[in-house]
Amino acid sequence: MVWLTWRQHRVALLIGVLLLVFYAFILLGRNYDAFTFQFEVVMLLPLLVAVFVGAPLVARERAQRTHYVAWLQGTSRTRWLVIKLALVAAGVLVLATVLAFLEKALQDMLMGYGPFYIWSRYLVTGPVVVGLMLFGLMLGVLVGSLTRRSILAMALTFVLCTTCIIVFNNEYQYLVPPHVEYMEYHGNGYWGPQQGELVTYAGFADRQGQETGDIHGYCDWHDSASNGNINKCIRDLNLQWKTVYQPEENYWPLQYAGGALLLVFSLLFGILAIIRVRTIRD
Numbered sequence: 001m002v003w004l005t006w007r008q009h010r011v012a013l014l015i016g017v018l019l020l021v022f023y024a025f026i027l028l029g030r031n032y033d034a035f036t037f038q039f040e041v042v043m044l045l046p047l048l049v050a051v052f053v054g055a056p057l058v059a060r061e062r063a064q065r066t067h068y069v070a071w072l073q074g075t076s077r078t079r080w081l082v083i084k085l086a087l088v089a090a091g092v093l094v095l096a097t098v099l100a101f102l103e104k105a106l107q108d109m110l111m112g113y114g115p116f117y118i119w120s121r122y123l124v125t126g127p128v129v130v131g132l133m134l135f136g137l138m139l140g141v142l143v144g145s146l147t148r149r150s151i152l153a154m155a156l157t158f159v160l161c162t163t164c165i166i167v168f169n170n171e172y173q174y175l176v177p178p179h180v181e182y183m184e185y186h187g188n189g190y191w192g193p194q195q196g197e198l199v200t201y202a203g204f205a206d207r208q209g210q211e212t213g214d215i216h217g218y219c220d221w222h223d224s225a226s227n228g229n230i231n232k233c234i235r236d237l238n239l240q241w242k243t244v245y246q247p248e249e250n251y252w253p254l255q256y257a258g259g260a261l262l263l264v265f266s267l268l269f270g271i272l273a274i275i276r277v278r279t280i281r282d
Contacts, residue, residue, distance in 0.1 A: 019045075020098055042099070042124040046136035047161050049092060054140020055150070055157040057084060058277065062148035081277045085270060089137060096133040100126055118251055119198045123169060126252070127259025132168075135262045136161050138269035145276040168258070173200050173246050175257040180209075183241040185234055196248030204234065205242035212239065 058081070103125040107118065122128060139161055144153040178200060185204070204212045212218040219233035233239075246254065 017095075020095065020102065024102065042103070042129065045099075045129075046132035046165065047158065048136075049133050050136030050140040050157050050161040051154045053088065053092070054137040055144040055153040057088065057141050057144055058273070059144035059147055059150045059153035062280070063150050077277050077280070078274055081274055085138075085141065085273075089134060089270075092133050092137050093130065096130040100129050103129065118196065118248065119246075122172065122251070122255070122258075123165075126255040128172075128255055128262065131259040131262025131266070132165070134266040135164070135269075138266040138273065139164070142269040142273040142276070145273045145280075168262075172254060172258045173198055175261065176246065176250050176253050178244050178246050178250075181243045181245075182209075183243075185239065185241045198246040199243065200246070201242065201244040203242060204239045207238060207240065209242065211242060 103121065107121060107125060123132065140153070140157045143157045143160065144150070147153050147156075182205070201211055204215050204218070206212070215230060215233075219230060219237075223233045223236050
């Protein structure tokens with residue numbers, strides 16, 4: 001099983017090692033022109049792992065009917081899949097962990113050369129990038145266990161994994177309670193985020209804290225008598241300025257919370273895939 005798994009996934013492992021070499025080249029050579037390209041590559045990694053490693057893991061075996069070779073030689077379905085998952089997941093975990101450490105070193109280097117918005121690399125560093133890689137792998141395995149067609153499994157995995165990453169990217173800031181601040185507005189401009197803050201809302205709210213959203217539309221609906229005069233509307237409705245944000249010191253708590261959530265889902269997907277394989281009748 002170990003030799004067979006190695007033969008099936010050695011190309012993917014080689015690509016992962018080459019990526020780490022590329023990262024080391026950036027760090028040692030301080031090639032800043034490559035930073036944008038490197039970021040885009042790392043952002044795609046969980047998706048690539050899901051589609052090209054996870055999805056075919058079971059679906060390809062079923063399509064080629066090679067899983068019977070193991071099953072008919074006395075290897076149980078559960079043991080067969082657990083061994084394959086453990087070996088592949090271990091490889092992904094090692095590569096993702098090294099990648100996370102290299103990304104952390106890259107962040108430290110960037111911060112040493114001037115202001116750096118740390119939140120822009122939330123998905124590609126720390127526990128989150130490790131969690132995303134394992135999440136993509138296990139999601140692909142689960143989807144692949146539901147069909148014997150590799151291409152279909154890969155297409156479904158691509159759609160589902162992309163959707164999950166987008167949702168996670170839009171919602172992770174709420175894994176740790178954000179800070180909320182209110183200010184009185186006196187018609188002298190708007191307050192924006194401070195250096196290092198991740199702002200999820202900066203706008204007006206009523207005295208109960210309900211956010212108004214677009215102030216022009218809100219005033220047109222709630223205070224038509226203001227005739228488009230925003231300052232008059234704000235005074236008439238007694239609105240205040242509200243800022244919801246995550247301070248920079250919450251970056252690592254959010255990393256650990258996000259990574260833990262992704263690992264829980266990864267474990268759940270792995271268990272569901274094992275249950276599904278145990279019930280396959282073809």
